[in-house]
Amino acid sequence: MTKKTKRVLLITFACVLAAILVAAILAPSVEKEETIQEAMSDAVLHESNRISLFGLEVNPGLISAFVITGILFIACLIIRIFVIPKFTLIPNKFQAALEKLVDLFGGVARDNSPHRPNVLSAYIFVAGTYIFFSTIFELFGIQAVTTKGHPISLPAPLSDINGAIAMGCTTYLFIMCGGIVANKMKGLANTLKDFSLPISMSFRLFGALLSGLLVTELVYYVQFLSIGLPVIVGVLFTLLHALIQTYVLIMLASLFYGEATEPHVKKSRKGKKNKQ
Amino acid sequence: MPLNIDWKQILLHLFNFVLLFAILFFLLYRPVKKFMDKRVQYYKDMDDDANKKLADAEELKQTYEEKLSVVDEEIAQKKQDADLLAVKERQEAMDRAEKEAAEIVSRAKVEGEAEKKKIVDGAQAEIVGLVAKAYKKAASDPSAAMDVFLSEANEGKNE
Numbered sequence A: 001m002t003k004k005t006k007r008v009l010l011i012t013f014a015c016v017l018a019a020i021l022v023a024a025i026l027a028p029s030v031e032k033e034e035t036i037q038e039a040m041s042d043a044v045l046h047e048s049n050r051i052s053l054f055g056l057e058v059n060p061g062l063i064s065a066f067v068i069t070g071i072l073f074i075a076c077l078i079i080r081i082f083v084i085p086k087f088t089l090i091p092n093k094f095q096a097a098l099e100k101l102v103d104l105f106g107g108v109a110r111d112n113s114p115h116r117p118n119v120l121s122a123y124i125f126v127a128g129t130y131i132f133f134s135t136i137f138e139l140f141g142i143q144a145v146t147t148k149g150h151p152i153s154l155p156a157p158l159s160d161i162n163g164a165i166a167m168g169c170t171t172y173l174f175i176m177c178g179g180i181v182a183n184k185m186k187g188l189a190n191t192l193k194d195f196s197l198p199i200s201m202s203f204r205l206f207g208a209l210l211s212g213l214l215v216t217e218l219v220y221y222v223q224f225l226s227i228g229l230p231v232i233v234g235v236l237f238t239l240l241h242a243l244i245q246t247y248v249l250i251m252l253a254s255l256f257y258g259e260a261t262e263p264h265v266k267k268s269r270k271g272k273k274n275k276q
Numbered sequence B: 001m002p003l004n005i006d007w008k009q010i011l012l013h014l015f016n017f018v019l020l021f022a023i024l025f026f027l028l029y030r031p032v033k034k035f036m037d038k039r040v041q042y043y044k045d046m047d048d049d050a051n052k053k054l055a056d057a058e059e060l061k062q063t064y065e066e067k068l069s070v071v072d073e074e075i076a077q078k079k080q081d082a083d084l085l086a087v088k089e090r091q092e093a094m095d096r097a098e099k100e101a102a103e104i105v106s107r108a109k110v111e112g113e114a115e116k117k118k119i120v121d122g123a124q125a126e127i128v129g130l131v132a133k134a135y136k137k138a139a140s141d142p143s144a145a146m147d148v149f150l151s152e153a154n155e156g157k158n159e
Helices: A002-026 A036-045 A059-088 A091-110 A116-141 A163-194 A197-221 A229-260 A269-273 B005-140 B142-158
Strands: A049-054 A056-058 A143-145 A152-155
Touching: A036 A197, A049 A059, A056 A229, A056 B005, A059 A091, A059 A116, A059 A163, A059 B005, A091 A116, A091 A229, A091 B005, A116 A163, A116 A197, A116 A229, A116 B005, A163 A197, A163 A229, A163 B005, A197 A229, B005 B142
Parallel strands: none
Antiparallel strands: A049 A056, A143 A152
């Protein structure tokens, strides 16, 4: 490609971009169906914008969750069929990335729960992957139609309080099961002691993801802010959120799991008597 | 419920998560982990094998060193034995030689003595003969007898 051709292509691209921008500004806006208060309230409560799932009215977050599961299923299936059988002792870049990902979660599990790292490693791998992909999912703005016929972009599943509660409670149950398997009743008591954990986990996730969603809603609500700014907002409140929330949840799960499954050492009475 | 919390949706989220767990675990996590473990095992086996071979080599070296030290000892012992044997044989040879020399000397002495005796006896007999002859001649012609005696005596001296 010559320099002249490159220049022509660049100018054409800039003109098209400018034309789209001008058209977007000049085009008559659709009258807003809801005020900013209603939009924010709905982002939190999902009372008005609901989607029909086989006749059942559900929050958009649940649809997002199923879509993410579907996408991940297809991706995993492709990797399982076409990539994993071709694994070699000296890995290529993609294989190295996959192994690094598995090893990363394995390392966190080994560090925080040295007595029972295997199950924890698998759990935090799945939970981490889910939280990361479900958070960046809102970047793609996949559209769905509400029961009222309004188009909405699907939000992150964990910005739905029900999704966050499910995630928090599942993690708590997982920690409890690990505690029971490792230490029987002592493990159960150890986990029940932290009864606030599912609530704190759920609402931490919900709050963190919701804050990102609300800021994004605010930015998109005003038309002139939606030029250029979403790139920064998207990066700040989505990509960083995805990484931070994944890290926070897997670290919390690992720490509490490690504590619950730590072997219980009985203190000898002789030692106590000697001390007295 | 406050905050639009809906148990049905929570359970649906839970169902979705369990489904996702199964998918990610069986299709991605387990095969990758299995492969990684297999590779670790492969290199561990290789390492163990190398260590075993090294240990075997060390053991073999130790055995050979022991054998070599034994062989050295054996060589030294054999050398000592050979030296002793050589000394003994030399001593025997010397003894034998001395004995032979002594025998030769004694035999020579005996023979010498015998020869001496034989010569002396011969000389005595000759003298007796000469004396007898001289006596006979002297009895017949005492001056001629004296001449013959002297000439024969001189011949005998020259011989």
